[in-house]
Amino acid sequence: QSALTQPASVSGSPGQSITISCTGTSSDVGGYNYVSWYQQHPGKVPKLMIYDVTDRPSGVSSRFSGSKSGNTASLTISGLQAEDEAHYYCGSYINSNTWVFGGGTKVTVL
Amino acid sequence: QVQLVQSGAEVKKPGSSVKVSCKSSGGTFSGYGINWVRQAPGQGPEWMGRIIPLFDILNYAQKFQDRVTITADESTNTAYMELRSLGSEDSAVYYCARDIKGGRYAGLAFWGQGTLVIVSS
Numbered sequence: 050q051s052a053l054t055q056p057a058s059v060s061g062s063p064g065q066s067i068t069i070s071c072t073g074t075s076s077d078v079g080g081y082n083y084v085s086w087y088q089q090h091p092g093k094v095p096k097l098m099i100y101d102v103t104d105r106p107s108g109v110s111s112r113f114s115g116s117k118s119g120n121t122a123s124l125t126i127s128g129l130q131a132e133d134e135a136h137y138y139c140g141s142y143i144n145s146n147t148w149v150f151g152g153g154t155k156v157t158v159l
Numbered sequence: 160q161v162q163l164v165q166s167g168a169e170v171k172k173p174g175s176s177v178k179v180s181c182k183s184s185g186g187t188f189s190g191y192g193i194n195w196v197r198q199a200p201g202q203g204p205e206w207m208g209r210i211i212p213l214f215d216i217l218n219y220a221q222k223f224q225d226r227v228t229i230t231a232d233e234s235t236n237t238a239y240m241e242l243r244s245l246g247s248e249d250s251a252v253y254y255c256a257r258d259i260k261g262g263r264y265a266g267l268a269f270w271g272q273g274t275l276v277i278v279s280s
Contacts, residue, residue, distance in 0.1 A: 052203070085266030087204070094273060095196075095204060100259050100266025138203055142264040146218045148194070153203040 053078065053139055053151035060157040061129045069154045071122040071139030077149060079120035083142035086115060086124045090135045098137075099124060126156070134158045161186035163255050163271035170277045171245050178241040179274045181255030186269075188236040189213035192258040194267055195229060195240040199251040210238060214262060245278045252276075 054072040061067040071078065071086075078084055084102045087095040097106050099115035102122060112127045122141070126133055139151040166180040181193060194209040208219035212231040219227055226243040238255055252273040259268035 083264045087267070094254065094270045095256075095267070096270075097259065097266045097268045100268070106259060106266070106268055136203075140204075140206070140266070145221070147220055148206040148209070148264060150196075150204045150206060 051149070053141060053149060055137075055139060055151040055154045057152075058155045058157065060159055061126075062159045063129055063131065065129050066125060066127045067129060067156065069124045069126075069137055069139075069156070071124070071141075071151050073120050073122075073141055073149075075120060077141040077143045078117065078122050078139075080144060081142045082117070084115065084117060084122040085140045086113075087138045087140065088133075088135050089138065095138065129158055131158050161257060161269040163257060163269055165253075165255060165271040165274045168275040168277070170279065173246055173278055173280055175245055176241060176243040177245060177276050178239055179253050179255075179276070181238045181240075181271050183236045183238070183257065186257075187261070188231075189233050190261040192216070192262075192264070193229075193231065193238040194256045194258065195227075195238075196254045196256055196267070197249075197251040198254070198273075199248075202251075204254075205251075207240065207242075209258075211262060242276075245276075247278050250276060250278045 086099040089095045189212040192209045192211045195207040210229045228241045231238045255271040256267035257269040
């Protein structure tokens with residue numbers, strides 16, 4: 050199973066909005082509403098930010114939102130803050146009853 | 160609150176096996192998927208497989224299918240991941256992580272602290 054495709058890096062200034070894309074195929078992202086997003090700070094455990102494409106776990110800021118169009122899912126961070134600087138990974142169910150992660154995107158707050 | 164506590168770091172010789180444990184507390188164990196994810200230095204996470212004890216569901220990533228075994232002991236709320244025929248490329252932090260929804264894929268909401276496995280001669 051190939052990893053989902055994410056841009057290597059995305060940057061923005063404090064207060065701006067940024068969007069991270071996650072591109073797969075009709076066998077994963079496009080075929081199911083089982084996309085999730087994770088935030089990982091250096092040396093820390095990944096944290097679930099979005100699941101089932103659009104849902105936020107309890108405690109996650111409403112500045113984080115998810116969406117999907119065709120084979121591409123997106124994570125939008127609104128009102129960018131310094132603490133949002135981290136790596137972000139998408140994940141998706143695949144039709145072979147397995148799961149795959151994206152290659153990751155480094156978000157830099159300018 | 161769900162907590163996952165993993166076993167300690169391991170140093171292994173090439174060709175050997177490693178078995179990592181993951182003890183769950185604070186929530187229902189059997190009805191939720193316990194996934195195993197590894198992360199090599201400087202790399203993204205890599206999903207290895209999962210188990211849902213209540214439904215006898217066991218799924219493996221194709222890449223690991225021939226040399227990984229995931230099991231669960233419902234009496235102790237503990238999941239295990241054994242990886243065989245270790246090579247240097249298996250040096251990584253290994254995580255267990257529990258699904259946010261019971262019985263299906265949705266997202267990995269609760270993570271263990273990670274277990275560092277170093278494969279070196």
